[in-house]
Amino acid sequence: MEGIVYAVLLTCKATHDSIGWNPTYALPGVRLPQFGAALRDLDTSTEEWPLELKVLRLLIGPAEDGIATALERCNRWPDYREISKDQPGPPDSHAAALRLIETVPPELANHRERTVIQVGEQVAQMLIQDGHDCFEQWFFFDDRWAGAHPDLAASLIWFAYHWDPLCSRPHLYLTPCSDNRIRYVAVVGEDGQAYVREAEPRDEPGVWDLRRWSYENRPPGDVTTGEVLGTVEIKLQEPSPDSGKFTEFEITRTRHGQAVAAMLARHVLRDLQRAGVARITGWLPDDSRYPHGRRFLRMLGEIHKPDDGRSVLVIR
Incomplete structure (x- = not known):
């Protein structure tokens, strides 16, 4: 018909x-x-x-x-x-x-x-x-x-x-249209393996589950298809063209955490190098509140602590 x-x-x-x-x-x-x-x-x-x-x-x-x-x-x-x-x-x-x-x-x-x-x-x-x-x-x-x-x-x-007719980005609900934020997710595929890609609106429920599990115990059992195991969001060219800062970082508290941190780091490092970002200033997920944060940062570069006490991640 x-x-x-x-x-x-x-x-x-x-x-x-x-x-x-x-x-x-x-x-x-x-x-x-x-x-x-x-x-x-x-x-x-x-x-x-x-x-x-x-x-x-x-x-x-x-x-x-x-x-x-x-x-x-x-x-x-x-x-x-x-x-x-x-x-x-x-x-x-x-x-x-x-x-x-x-x-x-x-x-x-x-x-x-x-x-x-x-x-x-x-x-x-x-x-x-x-x-x-x-x-x-x-x-x-x-x-x-x-x-x-x-x-x-x-x-x-x-x-x-999407309320903004000039925005063509497939970003998540709370991500502003007008800046250079990029969010990555580590997602479980149909084959049971995790892979990293840029986030899409359909990932929003999985991202919120991931945040909830940072405060609650994650249900036991194996990971499932579509589950978000980790997410990283970076604001590029902030405060200068060769720098950026993290705005989100979460990795699930499972046996997959270390591997997810490494996968995210490799993917993010490649994109930072392509974008000409040489350092990350501002907030860094390097303390005990962020599981696997130190491993993630070490794979990206080296943390420097100037005299003013504000850490800077120098990209490899």
């Missing part, structure tokens, strides 16, 4: 309630007039979908082909923020979802009367008021609309993922 529908959700769940970090979802083989029926009859897993899409699917009626009426019902959903025991998650049927929106209305502070819904033949949008003077924006458009408005479609898709 021809056609494809794109779902772009500009939600306010990112860091500091900013727009961003929302992947675009695409359903091939359908266009917008039949999008509701296609969602309702979909027989693949939607476990990875955001709550908004799950709710929209549940609120499509048995005889509805489009999504106009379902979007009106979505405006009555109690809360789209993080689900907890006090916030209802999506039920398991259309009838149960209808009962929920009838019995659990949104909080008055959410001001859903301000929501704007517009549905056309090839594009639909909902600006839904969800409290805190914040309008979340839902866009659904098909390939015909995208073909007629290629720049706008591409801009919407990019803006959903």
Whole structure:
């Protein structure tokens, strides 16, 4: 079947309630007039979908082909923020979802009367008021609309993922766009071996697990595919073109720690040499709070301690 529908959700769940970090979802083989029926009859897993899409699917009626009426019902959903025991998650049927929106209305502070819904033949949008003077924006458009408005479609898709239209870096959530930070991760591959590469947004959960395990005991057992065993972030050309400084350093407390430190050091050393960085100033992970930090630094170069007491790592 021809056609494809794109779902772009500009939600306010990112860091500091900013727009961003929302992947675009695409359903091939359908266009917008039949999008509701296609969602309702979909027989693949939607476990990875955001709550908004799950709710929209549940609120499509048995005889509805489009999504106009379902979007009106979505405006009555109690809360789209993080689900907890006090916030209802999506039920398991259309009838149960209808009962929920009838019995659990949104909080008055959410001001859903301000929501704007517009549905056309090839594009639909909902600006839904969800409290805190914040309008979340839902866009659904098909390939015909995208073909007629290629720049706008591409801009919407990019803006959903990243608030800065001029930034093309695949950096993590809390990394600023505007400086020369590079983050590396040591990740377990499909073959069970660890390898080092630059970090990508999909590594964020693994990086946070790694940080958590620096305060808690890591669960016992072997490492798993995709697990982050170590991470290093360096800010280059700071404070001068030939220098840099570490901004993050963590290595898991496992039997793999020494090997991970060595792998990260070899990879980082190569890139520092290519970038013309001769020394690292400022913070160095060289004390007991950072397991394997001394081994990592020794492989990069030699630590000098000037009279002012501030250590400097001279790159080999």
